[in-house]
Amino acid sequence: MADLGEASLAGRPVAQAAGAGSPVRIGDVARAAEVSTATVSRALRGLPHVATETRQRVLAVAAELDYRPNLPAARLAAGTTNTIAVAVPDPAAWFNATMVGALGREMTAAGYDLLLSGVANLDERQRFIELNGVRSGRSDAVVLVDVALDEAAAEAFVAQGGRAVSVGFRTKALSSVTIDNVAVGSDATQLLLRHGHRRIGLLSLDSGDSLNFSIPAHRAQGYEQAHAEAGLTPDPALRVSTSNSWAEARRAAHALLQSAERPSAMFAMCDEQAFGIMLAARDLELCIGEDLSVVGVDDHDQSRLVGLTTVRQHVARQGTVAAELLLRMLQPSVEPPQHVQLDTELIIRDSVGPPSVD
Amino acid sequence: MADLGEASLAGRPVAQAAGAGSPVRIGDVARAAEVSTATVSRALRGLPHVATETRQRVLAVAAELDYRPNLPAARLAAGTTNTIAVAVPDPAAWFNATMVGALGREMTAAGYDLLLSGVANLDERQRFIELNGVRSGRSDAVVLVDVALDEAAAEAFVAQGGRAVSVGFRTKALSSVTIDNVAVGSDATQLLLRHGHRRIGLLSLDSGDSLNFSIPAHRAQGYEQAHAEAGLTPDPALRVSTSNSWAEARRAAHALLQSAERPSAMFAMCDEQAFGIMLAARDLELCIGEDLSVVGVDDHDQSRLVGLTTVRQHVARQGTVAAELLLRMLQPSVEPPQHVQLDTELIIRDSVGPPSVD
DNA sequence: GGCCATGCCGCAAACGGTTACAGACACGCG
């Protein structure tokens, strides 16, 4: 206790003008605190078996020396990275950005770093999976946002010790957080049918771009199902698909709306596509909600602004749920994969009305 | 060469059913290829001083064994991480998400990982800077997106060997990519003045939320300057500020537009705020472009949809430029910080017209 | 034929922590 004063007198670390000269290592702290490196390691990480007095001395000395543990070294020795890797098809898309934001907030609070990868096609997906297996030590776990893995690949991944949670896609082997996409498609379509629409266009997502085929497929299924329940069969000509960019959606909608028997309403896979439809309608001087009804999915920040009726999914909540699943999964005790399905909600705005009489 | 066949016969790696049993290490590859670990290391990384024949044998064996180098170990030994850490105030905001997307694309192509951190206030900024100094070995370089560092902090950071590029904020010690924010403010304001507006509201950004005070300050300066050039003095009552969320902007605009002498036009710091203004106008049944003119900044994806006149900044290009600066900075040769200023562009849409005669 | 340059390759020492194991010490109890 006598020599404590020597080391930790000042309030702030000595400036030390290190100039990248000689980085302080754990041994330096140990020497200055007159303990072993083992004790320093334990003290700094809050592990038990360190006397309070000793711990405080170590803490003081470490602060004094402005010691920063070297991460790769710690990771190598401990075999854990405190990092999670997340794969998203397009980091700039609204859904993904919002998801990553929520996920990041939670994981940062829990002491994890977030490694972000854009994974836009099957090659990149393959690469991501290979690179982020446990064996590489790049990350402790992986979250796949709208990046589907087939059952075999998922099982292989966990068999090698990989941990993953999937967002938007359900696989037996992985924990997942999803919504009921059949219900999404059905709810949207039913709304349009109730308003009296009989020619309802379906703007689907390209399977080429998307790595998660099941989402558009299930929503389309809901669309079919709603028609069937009403005793109707949708015209296949009313079905087109694009990527999730509004620009492409606009082009596709433009073409469809100029066809001989144009739809009186459109259901789009996401609000960004719906925006594209609205732009196309504007081009053709069709009034939204009168000449053309539109329903999207997501409840994008801007949907309210343009009065878009949509099926809301709580994106941020999906992010926090994914984080919870991750943290649980990172515990030493192994649990079977968890599957969480969140509710969606139909949000009625101005973009839907009865079909105009031609 | 004779034993090559033994190791690399098959097209794909043996399934090996590792079950996380015994990870393949570099020594295993070395043994199987009958070379030293040094040679394996060199061969796999494409370094010189390896005979072509040997290299191919090593490659084949490594593929056969499905070897994955352990990253922390490699990083510890090499003292480099091939990772860059990026700090953004809010990962979900459109500008940031788009920026991160572009940056990530470039850096991934160059073989770097992207570590994403939300840095929303000064404490988090402090923490980010401390955590990502060179000494921690967490990342090779840092990019600060709309997260300003004062001159002293920036110098201290580079003095310790840290490398950083700053986006949206210019500091002597750091490379930076910026736009001319005074011109942005001035261009937008001049447009409104030319249309005959005399009461132009300014929706600024909270300095509390934003870590980059200079952006709203400079734009406000352009606003003042444009007024001064026209021989006018803006009414301070027309100046409010919020965060960059449209919801807050909406509330603020709502209040301002209900005041006795309401502005006939508004200039917002970003398109998201402008959207909020447009919502407020809708609430009050004011017609955009007639009863109220609005100008934003960014050229957000949705701006076109709602006909928002705005000052476009090329976000993705800022991202690629930042990536170039980073890559140059990561070269062994030390260069002085580079400063790149990109052009902006006034995009005229429907949200601006002459003031309505009251 | 000797010598030097050159190209490949291996040995072994880092890199900077973590942690199993054992030692030291104090204490309480029979």
Added chain:
DNA sequence: CGCGTGTCTGTAACCGTTTGCGGCATGGCC
């Protein structure tokens, strides 16, 4: 007083790469 128990601490063996340096052929040249 001996012994078990429990708490604190140190010793040293890893963790899995990278890389400086030296060795050994080989080939060309004088």
